[in-house]
Amino acid sequence: MQKVISIAKDFALKSGPRFAKHGDFSGEQFREEFLEPALREYDEVVVNLDGTLGYGSSFLEEVFGGAVRSNCPVDEKLRLVSNDKYLVKEIQEYIRDAKAKANGG
Numbered sequence: 001m002q003k004v005i006s007i008a009k010d011f012a013l014k015s016g017p018r019f020a021k022h023g024d025f026s027g028e029q030f031r032e033e034f035l036e037p038a039l040r041e042y043d044e045v046v047v048n049l050d051g052t053l054g055y056g057s058s059f060l061e062e063v064f065g066g067a068v069r070s071n072c073p074v075d076e077k078l079r080l081v082s083n084d085k086y087l088v089k090e091i092q093e094y095i096r097d098a099k100a101k102a103n104g105g
Contacts, residue, residue, distance in 0.1 A: 003045050
C-alpha cells in the first residue's frame with residue numbers, strides 16, 4: 001500500500017524549526033507524527049514537497065536525516081516528489097550524510 005503525504009496540505013504551509021521545543025510545525029513533529037508512522041506502516045511513502053512557502057535546512061535535515069537516525073526504512077520506502085529538483089537533491093544529501101554518520105563515517 002502507498003501513503004501520500006503533502007507537507008503543504010497535511011502539515012503546514014511554512015516549515016518551522018528543527019525541534020518542537022523551539023516552535024510550531026517543527027521537523028521533529030512532522031517526522032514523529034507523519035513520516036515515521038507512514039514508513040513503518042506502508043510499502044511506499046510519497047512525500048510531496050510542493051506548495052509550501054519554503055523550507056529551512058534544519059527542518060529538512062531533522063525530518064529526513066532524523067528518519068535515518070531512527071532506523072526507518074528510508075531507502076526502501078521513501079519517494080520524494082517536487083518540481084524543485086534542487087530541493088530533492090538537498091534532501092538526498094541529508095539522507096546520505098545521516099547514513100554515513102550512522103556507519104561511522
